Amino acid sequence: MLAARQEVANLAYFGLYALQHRGQESAGMAVFDADRVRLHKDMGLVANVFDKELLLRLHGSLAIGHNRYSTMGSSSICNAQPVVLQTSRGPFALAHNGNLVNPRQLREGLQVADSAMVSTSDSELIAFALQQAVEQGHDWPEAIAMAARLCQGAFSLCIGTPVGLFGLRDQHGLRPLVFGQITDAGHGGWVISSETCGLDIIGASHIADVQPGELLWFRPGARAPEQRQWITADPHLCIFEMIYFSRPDSIFFGESLYSYRRRLGERLAQESPVEADLVIGVPDSGIPAAIGYATASRIPFSEGLVKNRYVGRTFIQPSQAMREAGIRVKLNPLPDVLSGQRIAVIDDSIVRGSTSRKLIRALRDAGAREVHMRISSPPVTHPCFYGIDTDSQDQLIAANCTLEQIIEHLGVDSLAYLSKEGMIESARQSGRPFCSACFDGQYPVPPDADMRSSKLMLEPAGLAAQL
Secondary structure (H helix, E strand, O other): OEEOOOOHHHHHHHHHHHOHHHOOOEEEEEEEEOOEEEEEEEEOOHHHHOOHHHHHHOOOOEEEEEEEOOOOOOOOHHHOOOEEEOOOOOOEEEEEEEEEOOHHHHHHHHOOOHHHOOOOOHHHHHHHHHHHHHHOOOOHHHHHHHHHHOOOEEEEEEEEEOOEEEEEEOOOOOOOOEEEEEEEOOEEEEEEEOOOHHHHOOOOEEEEEOOOOEEEEEOOOOOOOEEEEOOOOOOOEEHHHHHHHOOOOOEEOOEEHHHHHHHHHHHHHHHOOOOOOEEEEOOOOOHHHHHHHHHHHOOOEOOOEEEOOOOOOOOOOOOHHHHHHHHHHOEEEOHHHHOOOEEEEEEOOOOOOHHHHHHHHHHHHOOOOEEEEEEOOOOOOOOOOOOOOOOOHHHOHHHHOOHHHHHHHHOOOEEEEOOHHHHHHOOOOOOOOEEOHHHHOOOOOOOOHHHHHOOOOOOOHHHHHHO
C-alpha cells in the first residue's frame, strides 16, 4: 500500500483483516518512513498481533502486510512475513503468496549459507534472490524481474522499496493479485491485494488484476503504474481459489465468486439430481452452491447447520466427549429442521473425508431420514504444490477409494461430484485455461521429487524430525 499523508498502517490493518481467511497462523506489517522500515510480526490473528498503540508507532507512507498460511516451512514465528532485507540501495520488504517448486535448487544457486537464513520458507529465498540482484548493480525493477526469473511455481509478490511499491505475478498467475486506487479527500494512493475484498474494506476502487507475468511499479505521486511484462504469460489461475479459497464477495472476471459458486450448484443439480425434501449447505463455502442446487432442482433450501463463527485454531484440547461429538465444535445441526427429512447436503469438496463423515453422523443423530451428499467440484485426487496445503496423495480419499467405498465410509445414502466440464464451463471463461491439478494431476509447473516429499524440506533435519 502506497498512500502519502494517510495512516497506511491503519489501512493495511483493515486490509489484512479482510484477508484473514487466507491465513490465520501469523500476521505482519512493514512500514516505510523515508529510509527507515519498522517491522512488526507475530503468531496469531490480525486482531491479536496488532493493537491501536502499536499501529500508532508504525509511521510512514508505504506498508507491506501479510497473513500467513504455511505451505512451505513450519508454522512458527521465524516464517512470519513480510521478509525485510537490507541492500546498498536501501531496505525492502517482501510479501509472498504461493509456493515455489524449486526451493532447493534456488537455494543452491544463490549459495545461501545456513547462517544467513532466519526462516525455513521459500519466501526468504525470493528475497535473497532480489537482494543479490540489487547488489549486482541492477535497479529495482530489473532486479525484481531477475529474481523472479530464478523462481519456479506460484508467486504473487508485493514488494516495498525506497522508490515505491511493486506488484508481480508468476507467468501462470496461479494465485490472484489485484490493485486499486484510493481517492479520499484529494489524497490519492495505490493498493495491491490478493483479492478485491481487501480493497473494498478501505474504500479503494478496483482498477484491474495484475496480469500473469506482469510487473507493476507504483511510484509516489504517479497517476498510473509503470507496467512491464517480465516473462511471457501462460495463464493458469487456480480454480480452487474460485471454488473455495477466496471470499465469495471477491471479484473474479467481472463478477463475485458467489455468482460462480451458485452456478456450480445449478450445474450440479442438472448433472446429479436427487429426490429430497430439503437442500442444506455446509457453512460457509457450501452455501452458494446449495442455493443454486435448490433453485435448479426446485427443492426447498433451508439452514440445517449452524456455524460457530468464533471458533478458529485452538491449542486447548477438547474432552473425549467433545472429540466424539467432532463436528459440533464448529457446526451444529438443527434437529427440528432435519428430523424425518430426506436431506441433500451440498459441500464444495471432500479431501480426506474425516470431516464429512462426522458431519453425516451428526445429521443422522439429528433425525435426518436420508442423507444424500453432492459436491460442487470434482474429486480431489492430487496434492497442490502451489500454495494450498492439501494432504499427500495417500491421504486423499478420492485417490484411494472407489465411489462406492467413499459412500460406505461417509455413511451417506448417495454421493455425486460435479464434473470437471461442469466446473470449467460454469466459470464462463471460454478458452481460458485454469490450473485444476488437484482434480486431474495436470501440473502447469511440474514439482520435483523434493516438493512431493514434504513442505518441511527446508527445515533442519532435527527440527523436521521433531515436528
